[in-house]
Amino acid sequence: MRGADDDRARFVVVGHAGRDLVLEVGGLPEAGGSTEVRRRIERLGGKGASIAVGLRQLAPEAEVVLVAALGDDDAGARAVEEARALGVGTARLARRGTTALLVDVVDDGERRLLEDVTDASLVTVADVEVAAGDIRAADLLVLQLQQPVGALLAAARIAADAGVPVLLDGAVEGDARDALVGMAAAVRADAAEAELLLGRPIESRLDAEAAAASLLERGPRLVALAAEDGDVVAWHGGARWFPHGDAPVVDPTGAGDAFVAGIAVGLVRGDALEEVGGLGAAAATAAVQRLGGHPELAGVEPERGERAARPQGGER
């Protein structure tokens, strides 16, 4: 937990980092054909990096340490420089192999991802152990779950032993799932991930609310789940529904990462749990209105949301 000599909020994010290449096109070419790229953005990417950047934007005073692996190449060097320039702590960024490349082809607000997630870009147990001191000193550990289970469990255990709350983003399958959810203070998942966590499809708002109630019974004090047309945020004794707004979606990439950053900041600030979800929803709304998944979240105000249709688990 934070030291007496420094009252800045401290976040550690364990997750993926790489290079994003965003290509905006006006329609995909047929096989054998070609199309013009209207806009091209190249920059630091990966869900871990995106969450870390969002945290710094929403909480400019906070210390944010990113635990991730970049390549021992030019692209990796540029990504480290960019993370530093955005205020993200880079001391726990491993450097090895080839930097991952995430190509995001955006066509009329819909995206297709072509992902070259190199083996070297996955976080290892050793990467986590190097960051153990940072995790123990954190106010919140964010675990982006698209990483090897061994590294995730190692990080969660270090946090649990030190009393540091853990926020999970995404899903894993198998035994690790129950262990991680059991150690989590908060869980955020999109519809496909929630299906993995619960073993049943999440289609409607009512499905999401029922799923959130069921996850709350496993230990977390906050659960945020996405359905097709909005997000439910539930806690013991209450829940709110944040419908997706009518604003046009430029690029859905990064909405989930921004949502995670929002609830992470709200939790550490000690906001009412109702407000925590509102900040996540507002950050996600801001993210989808920009091309390329990098948020611009400074100054975002919490959304209000609606009372959930279904009662959630009892007060704790």
Next chain:
Amino acid sequence: MRGADDDRARFVVVGHAGRDLVLEVGGLPEAGGSTEVRRRIERLGGKGASIAVGLRQLAPEAEVVLVAALGDDDAGARAVEEARALGVGTARLARRGTTALLVDVVDDGERRLLEDVTDASLVTVADVEVAAGDIRAADLLVLQLQQPVGALLAAARIAADAGVPVLLDGAVEGDARDALVGMAAAVRADAAEAELLLGRPIESRLDAEAAAASLLERGPRLVALAAEDGDVVAWHGGARWFPHGDAPVVDPTGAGDAFVAGIAVGLVRGDALEEVGGLGAAAATAAVQRLGGHPELAGVEPERGERAARPQGGER
């Protein structure tokens, strides 16, 4: 023409250069979905650069000067280094703006190109004027026609005034078309480009042979045109048909560039025109069996081809 003190063949290529990003995937994702990249190649690209590299591979003793424009950025610096390492003369490479990016998504032997051809990457009249001395000293000028017409005409006129033969690759429309074809020693075009040159569709082998005969009447002494299933190469008094082989196509990118390099080398070496086409066809065949459009052409032997079905223009 080549100086008495140096009997190396000299080629100048005016065309496009940039960065190629080749992504091999197993099926394209649906909107909202993602797919894994199986193989990724990043390197020097663009049709001008590809032709220049092919020339050096087919004629390792030759001097090849590339007239093109790369960005004043990291990608441009890497592209210049790569061209130099491949033996291409880089003294006439302009550096300005942002390097073009050509993304080649290859799925089961079919490609889709997403092209960010930056304005800065197009060759200007000034770029050509800087290279005037190289053009005058060349044995052959290769003009890749996907460039501004003013620069193409300027280069063709410098060559014509110095008695340097010109090989055109591709097509342009309007007045410049007749001027360029009239100055050309040889013309190479794919089916779509031949349609632009002639104003009628090229579908069958017979269409291509008829189109080649018609272009020969406008001045060139060699015309090579692609149809769907092969290439026709015609000269005054003869023609051959080079059917596409049965070898599986890994990536069709670069086949035309390799074809151009083959006929350029054959023409400068003074091969029989029948052999010239065979070297082009063999180079194209080699190119389609590699991912990413960079040829590996050293040691390619001319294909034999078949007698054309249709008699060509009279002997000259």
